[in-house]
Amino acid sequence: MRFQISSLDFFYGAKQAVFGVNLKIPANKVTALIGPSGCGKSTFLRTLNRMNDTIRHSRYSGEILLDGQDIRQMDVVKLRRRVGMVFQRPNPFPKSIFENVAYGLRINGYNGNLRDHVEHSLRRAALWDEVKDYLHKSAFALSGGQQQRLCIARALAVDPEVLLLDEPCSALDPVTTAKIEELMFQLKDSCTLAIVTHNMQQAARASDFTAFMLDGKLIEHSETPKLFTTPQDPRTEAYITGRFG
Amino acid sequence: MSRARLIWRKSLNAVMLTLTGVAAFSVVSVLFLILGYLVYNGGKSLNWAFFTQLPKPVGETGGGMANAIVGSLKLLLLAAAMGLPVGLMAGVYLAEFGGRTFGFLVRYTTDLLNGVPSIVMGIFAYSLVVIPMRHFSTLAGGVALGIMVIPITLRSTEEFLRSVPGSLREGAMALGASKWRTIATVVLPAARAGIVTGMLLALARVAGETAPLLFTAFGNQFWSPGWNQPISSLPVMIYTYAISPYDDWHRQAWAAGLVLLGLVLVANVGTRVAVSRGGASRGA
Numbered sequence: 001m002r003f004q005i006s007s008l009d010f011f012y013g014a015k016q017a018v019f020g021v022n023l024k025i026p027a028n029k030v031t032a033l034i035g036p037s038g039c040g041k042s043t044f045l046r047t048l049n050r051m052n053d054t055i056r057h058s059r060y061s062g063e064i065l066l067d068g069q070d071i072r073q074m075d076v077v078k079l080r081r082r083v084g085m086v087f088q089r090p091n092p093f094p095k096s097i098f099e100n101v102a103y104g105l106r107i108n109g110y111n112g113n114l115r116d117h118v119e120h121s122l123r124r125a126a127l128w129d130e131v132k133d134y135l136h137k138s139a140f141a142l143s144g145g146q147q148q149r150l151c152i153a154r155a156l157a158v159d160p161e162v163l164l165l166d167e168p169c170s171a172l173d174p175v176t177t178a179k180i181e182e183l184m185f186q187l188k189d190s191c192t193l194a195i196v197t198h199n200m201q202q203a204a205r206a207s208d209f210t211a212f213m214l215d216g217k218l219i220e221h222s223e224t225p226k227l228f229t230t231p232q233d234p235r236t237e238a239y240i241t242g243r244f245g
Numbered sequence: 246m247s248r249a250r251l252i253w254r255k256s257l258n259a260v261m262l263t264l265t266g267v268a269a270f271s272v273v274s275v276l277f278l279i280l281g282y283l284v285y286n287g288g289k290s291l292n293w294a295f296f297t298q299l300p301k302p303v304g305e306t307g308g309g310m311a312n313a314i315v316g317s318l319k320l321l322l323l324a325a326a327m328g329l330p331v332g333l334m335a336g337v338y339l340a341e342f343g344g345r346t347f348g349f350l351v352r353y354t355t356d357l358l359n360g361v362p363s364i365v366m367g368i369f370a371y372s373l374v375v376i377p378m379r380h381f382s383t384l385a386g387g388v389a390l391g392i393m394v395i396p397i398t399l400r401s402t403e404e405f406l407r408s409v410p411g412s413l414r415e416g417a418m419a420l421g422a423s424k425w426r427t428i429a430t431v432v433l434p435a436a437r438a439g440i441v442t443g444m445l446l447a448l449a450r451v452a453g454e455t456a457p458l459l460f461t462a463f464g465n466q467f468w469s470p471g472w473n474q475p476i477s478s479l480p481v482m483i484y485t486y487a488i489s490p491y492d493d494w495h496r497q498a499w500a501a502g503l504v505l506l507g508l509v510l511v512a513n514v515g516t517r518v519a520v521s522r523g524g525a526s527r528g529a
Binding site: 077085093094158 | 413415416417422423426430
């Protein structure tokens with residue numbers, strides 16, 4: 001198990017957004033988080049790399065263990081190097097493609113061959129062939145799908161153990177989405193993935209485990225085929241058959 | 246609706262369109278009138294000597310304002326060295342760290358500072374620098390102008406930093422960048438074009454200030470080496486020469502006015518062009 005989350009309650013000020021979530025995220029597998037808008041899945045995902053620390057008046061109680069260590073005791077910089085994140089909308093820096101991927105390496109004091117490592121990351125993100133002759137062009141010259149793959153390459157460059165993806169394909173077309181799902185399948189060998197998705201078909205296709213959340217609570221969590229064919233909870237069934245959501 | 250009402254509405258439309266159009270037109274024409282006057286009167290007197298020679302004593306024709314041009318540049322350099330870093334850092338603080346009450350307080354006092362009449366700034370610099378030093382100096386003039394540069398730089402830095410989307414900051418922090426690292430390596434570079442424009446515009450604005458220099462830098466008919474002596478500047482020279490009874494000096498005042506306005510216009514237009522071109526090349 002990479003992540004072990006117990007009794008997680010999350011608060012934005014006085015408002016509680018997550019209620020008593022217990023979840024285990026297994027290593028080298030893809031875990032999908034599904035649920036209707038506002039159910040707390042993005043909030044939950046962001047607590048895993050303490051991105052919510054940047055939000056004023058937010059706090060959480062409960063335990064989040066990464067490989068047995070409480071993430072609150074860890075240095076947040078080290079945590080975020082081990083647990084990377086890809087956001088809903090591609091957010092490349094206004095720098096060249098090369099500098100975007102190299103950014104994480106530079107700020108973490110990488111001493112090795114930068115160029116090789118950047119190439120390796122771009123290959124892992126299935127972007128190398130498309131950009132290898134244009135590494136010094138601005139990242140904004142890329143299409144939306146390419147920018148998102150660039151963001152994935154950037155996150156992969158620091159060799160994270162876990163990659164958190166917050167609806168990474170929601171702003172992309174189906175062809176690019178398929179490419180990224182293929183990517184996730186290949187990344188499993190070296191990385192643990194957790195993906196929040198609004199797209200149930202994507203969860204069914206691309207994940208090993210699925211967790212269904214509703215109103216801040218974890219309703220059901222099991223192997224993907226099992227959850228989609230024989231859901232235990234009636235609310236899960238109602239959601240996946242499209243009766244609400 | 247009745248025919249009379251319709252006619253009333255249409256004529257009101259036409260009148261308002263005319264009024265607003267005339268007002269807009271007069272704004273533009275004032276600028277062009279000023280430019281035209283300066284070009285006509287100043288252009289006649291503009292020659293190579295203006296830029297290279299020192300002022301000649303009264304009675305002798307010719308001479309130039311080389312010392313005033315250099316003086317203005319020295320004062321601007323001082324003002325930039327003193328005011329730009331302070332304005333920049335304060336702008337960074339407000340945009341990235343500012344709490345609600347303290348941020349509001351700083352912003353409010355900055356706007357008040359901006360509204361302080363420039364002659365009052367001069368008096369302030371006079372008591373702060375001139376009196377202890379017991380003489381006028383370039384330093385005093387630089388201090389007066391430097392303080393004026395701060396509010397403009399601060400506001401434009403803050404505004405451009407705020408315009409950088411939060412997603413960029415999140416992207417950097419998700420890679421393990423600390424807050425300061427994120428600001429220095431991602432946010433500031435992203436806002437760089439706007440911030441530099443703001444700085445250049447602040448300098449262009451204080452380049453033409455006369456009142457604060459009247460009793461700080463004071464004026465000088467000769468070269469002013471170092472920073473401790475009174476120094477000449479274009480705006481003060483214009484003042485001195487324009488109110489004098491000598492035609493030759495009037496001519497030179499026009500020329501100086503043209504040069505000063507020319508520099509300010511070049512700075513304004515140039516920075517905007519540079520920014521728009523820089524923005525376009527970086528893509529969407």
